[in-house]
Amino acid sequence: xxxxxxxxxxxxxxxxxxxxxxxxxxxxxxxxxxxxxxxxxxxxxxxxxxxxxxxxxxxxxxxxxxxxxxxxxxxxxxxxxxxxxxxxxxxxxxxxxxxxxxxxxxxxxxxxxxxxxxxxxxxxxxxxxxxxxxxxxxxxxxxxxxxxxxxxxxxxxxxxxxxxxxxxxxxxxxxxxxxxxxxxxxxxxxxxxxxxxxxxxxxxxxxxxxxxxxxxxxxxxxxx
Amino acid sequence: xxxxxxxxxxxxxxxxxxxxxxxxxxxxxxxxxxxxxxxxxxxxxxxxxxxxxxxxxxxxxxxxxxxxxxxxxxxxxxxxxxxxxxxxxxxxxxxxxxxxxxxxxxxxxxxxxxxxxxxxxxxxxxxxxxxxxxxxxxxxxxxxxxxxxxxxxxxxxxxxxxxxxxxxxxxxxxxxxxxxxxxxxxxxxxxxxxxxxxxxxxxxxxxxxxxxxxxxxxxxxxxxxxxxxxxxxxxxxxxxxxxxxxxxxxxxxxxxxxxxxxxxxxxxxxxxxxxxxxxxxxxxxxxxxxxxxxxxxxxxxxxxxxxxxxxxxxxxxx
Numbered sequence: 001x002x003x004x005x006x007x008x009x010x011x012x013x014x015x016x017x018x019x020x021x022x023x024x025x026x027x028x029x030x031x032x033x034x035x036x037x038x039x040x041x042x043x044x045x046x047x048x049x050x051x052x053x054x055x056x057x058x059x060x061x062x063x064x065x066x067x068x069x070x071x072x073x074x075x076x077x078x079x080x081x082x083x084x085x086x087x088x089x090x091x092x093x094x095x096x097x098x099x100x101x102x103x104x105x106x107x108x109x110x111x112x113x114x115x116x117x118x119x120x121x122x123x124x125x126x127x128x129x130x131x132x133x134x135x136x137x138x139x140x141x142x143x144x145x146x147x148x149x150x151x152x153x154x155x156x157x158x159x160x161x162x163x164x165x166x167x168x169x170x171x172x173x174x175x176x177x178x179x180x181x182x183x184x185x186x187x188x189x190x191x192x193x194x195x196x197x198x199x200x201x202x203x204x205x206x207x208x209x210x211x212x213x214x215x216x217x218x219x220x221x222x223x224x
Numbered sequence: 225x226x227x228x229x230x231x232x233x234x235x236x237x238x239x240x241x242x243x244x245x246x247x248x249x250x251x252x253x254x255x256x257x258x259x260x261x262x263x264x265x266x267x268x269x270x271x272x273x274x275x276x277x278x279x280x281x282x283x284x285x286x287x288x289x290x291x292x293x294x295x296x297x298x299x300x301x302x303x304x305x306x307x308x309x310x311x312x313x314x315x316x317x318x319x320x321x322x323x324x325x326x327x328x329x330x331x332x333x334x335x336x337x338x339x340x341x342x343x344x345x346x347x348x349x350x351x352x353x354x355x356x357x358x359x360x361x362x363x364x365x366x367x368x369x370x371x372x373x374x375x376x377x378x379x380x381x382x383x384x385x386x387x388x389x390x391x392x393x394x395x396x397x398x399x400x401x402x403x404x405x406x407x408x409x410x411x412x413x414x415x416x417x418x419x420x421x422x423x424x425x426x427x428x429x430x431x432x433x434x435x436x437x438x439x440x441x442x443x444x445x446x447x448x449x450x451x452x453x454x455x456x457x458x459x460x461x462x463x464x465x466x467x468x469x470x471x472x473x474x475x476x477x478x479x480x481x482x483x484x485x486x487x488x489x490x491x492x493x494x495x496x497x498x499x500x501x502x503x504x505x506x507x508x509x510x511x512x513x514x515x516x517x518x519x520x521x522x523x524x525x526x527x528x529x530x531x532x533x534x535x536x537x538x539x540x541x542x
Contacts, residue, residue, distance in 0.1 A: 026254035029247040036240040041251060048262035051522050054514030055497065056507055057268030061261060064282055080257055111246035140359030143474065147502065162361045165368065166481055195365045202357045210350055214417055 001194070004157040008139060009201075011074045011156065016135040019079050020127055023134075027089035028119060033098055042090070049083045055147070062148055073148040074156060078141065085130045092126040093119065129212045139201065161198050164191065272297055272515045276508035297512035306496060314471045314492040320400060321407050322464045328408045329415035330457060334445060336416065337423050352413030360478035363410060367479055371402070396489040399480070403490070406479065415460070422456040423449060459532050466528035469520045473498065493517050 026045070030038050058077065067073040080086070096119065104114050142159040149155065155163070241248050267287050274290035301307055332352065339345050355363070370377050371392040379389040392398060426449065434444050471492035480490045493513065501510040 022254045022257065025250035029251035032244065032247050035244050035247050037237060041255075044255065045258055048258060050525055052262075052518060053265045053269055054511075054518050056271070056501060056511040056514045057265030058261065059501060060268055060271070060281060060507060061265055065260075077261070080254065080261075083258075086254070111244065115246065115250075136357060140357075140361075142359070142361060146477075158359050158361050161365070162478060162481075165361075165364060192365070192369070195362055199358055199362055206354065206357065207350075210353060213353070214349070 001157070001160060001197075003153060004155055004160045005197075007071070007074070007154060008156040008158070010071070011141075012135055012138040015075050015079065015138045016131050018075070019134040020131045022080065023086050023089055023130060024123065024127055027086055027093055028115060028123075030086075030090045031093035031096075034101075042087075045083055045086055059147060068148050069151045069154065071154065074141075074144050074154065077144055077148065078137070082133070082137070085133060089123075089126055089130055093123060096122055125212070125215065129215055132209050132212050136202075157198050161194055164194060269511065269515055269518075271508050272511040274508060276506065276511075281507075297508050298516070300509055301513050301516070306491070309488065310491050310493050310496045311469075313489065314494075315468055317400060317403060317490075317492065318464075318468045318471065320404050322461060322468075324404050324408055325411055325415060326457060326461055326464075328412040330419055330453070332412060332416035333419035333423060333453075334449065336420055337449065338441065338445070349413070349417065352416065354413075355410045356414045358410070360410075360474045363406060364478040364481075367402070367406060393483060394485045396486050399486055399490050403475070403479065407475070418460070419453060419456060422453055426452050455535075458535060462528045462532045462535075466525040467521070468524060469493070469517055471495070 026041075029035055030042050030045075032038060035041075062068065062073065062077050067076055100118055101114055104118055109117070140158060142156060142162060145155055145159040264283060267283055270286055270290060273292055273294060274286070275293050277291070280286075280289070336345055336348060339348075369375070371379075373379060373389065373391050373393065376392070378392070382389055390398075392402075430448055430452075431444055434448060439447065471494045473492075473494035476490055476492055476495050477498070480486050480495075497510050497513045497517070500506060500513060
């Protein structure tokens with residue numbers, strides 16, 4: 001249980017950071033008016049959104065890349081699972097006036113300085129929002145565990161919880177059928193305590209993060 | 225090498241890359257990722273027409289030396305008794321979710337809009353948004369505490385009124401309703417916020433004019449708010465209809481799990497596919513089912529977006 005907790009925290013933190021960096025940088029390029037092929041790039045990211053080939057190829061690709069039964073198989077396969085975030089970020093960055101870039105260029109700043117000194121600070125709100133989306137996704141994720149991991153030591157906390165439930169109902173049925181108390185199922189309180197522990201971080205962070213979440217829903221609803 | 229072709233477009237691209245080196249370099253990780261996980265997955269669809277061999281499962285083997293078997297994998301699925309029922313369940317459950325979810329979210333948004341107490345609106349929003357943060361696994365625990373046979377709240381309530389306890393987990397007929405209720409409980413708050421944002425965007429001058437003409441609050445709601453909210457509702461619904469063939473695996477698997485007695489009403493394409501892949505272990509058959517799903521999904525997503533664009537040019541995703 002403690003182990004699952006550590007694994008969950010690890011994939012949430014590392015996965016979210018990775019996802020923010022990758023999404024933010026690609027969105028920056030797509031929103032950069034100087035890049036001639038930015039719309040072609042957007043198309044490149046957009047086609048998989050419309051036509052997904054389902055989970056079987058995804059599973060086979062993960063197998064080919066040896067993303068089975070290790071910590072990376074919980075991190076990598078769903079890194080950009082929702083390309084929607086990419087376009088949400090792009091729309092936000094497109095809203096930053098171009099005059100910023102122009103005046104900085106006139107002042108002699110190069111691309112790298114413009115990106116880090118001007119755009120990055122302005123993008124903190126949207127990066128926080130998508131970070132929240134990704135973080136929640138990673139914390140609540142057990143799809144990767146169920147598909148790619150057979151090793152008990154690598155299960156994140158959500159999947160352990162799911163397994164605990166099925167074990168309980170099974171044991172209870174056994175007890176019910178055999179009529180003896182030889183198998184003691186975990187008590188109701190233990191079960192619910194586990195559930196509480198799982199939602200703990202969410203409950204603690206919820207008041208601080210809700211603002212960004214609502215903001216993200218509204219950013220996404222306006223077309224850039 | 226590229227220049228030898230003297231292809232104007234290619235040359236333009238190279239020039240553009242030279243000009244904006246940094247931008248292209250930082251876009252590379254996402255491009256590589258999407259290329260590997262999305263574009264490389266398309267050739268794997270050929271597996272649906274082949275006999276799958278584990279020792280020859282890489283991408284080149286599949287394209288160049290697969291053992292072709294035609295439509296045999298599809299036959300297996302479509303001749304089984306499950307083909308119709310899982311497809312029907314997927315579409316039926318999703319339709320229920322779309323209809324009930326939209327109605328619930330719009331009602332909540334309208335209700336919140338009528339309130340004038342800022343503090344109360346904020347609190348209600350927070351309370352309603354919270355279930356959206358929980359995973360389906362946690363929701364399944366809540367469900368278990370409500371519907372469990374011996375200790376469940378519902379059965380205790382039934383006993384209180386002198387009725388017989390019902391064994392909910394072996395009662396397929398009750399499950400569409402249970403799933404719909406859980407779905408509303410988890411998702412309505414979030415959708416209500418989207419609709420509330422749309423309502424907030426309505427010009428307040430319209431309401432003032434209506435108030436001068438003597439319209440009361442209820443008339444303002446039915447004659448102004450609802451008609452002006454209609455485009456948003458229709459767009460959201462159309463986008464949901466586009467995804468109607470893709471069931472919510474996470475929800476069904478967490479709430480129902482491997483409970484065979486409930487399959488008749490809750491088994492959807494995604495869970496059937498999961499079993500074909502992970503428990504039966506035949507990727508070729510699973511791919512055939514997945515291809516069937518993807519093809520319908522593509523037509524639906526594209527069609528719904530086309531309709532949305534015709535109806536309301538600003539609303540479509542693309």
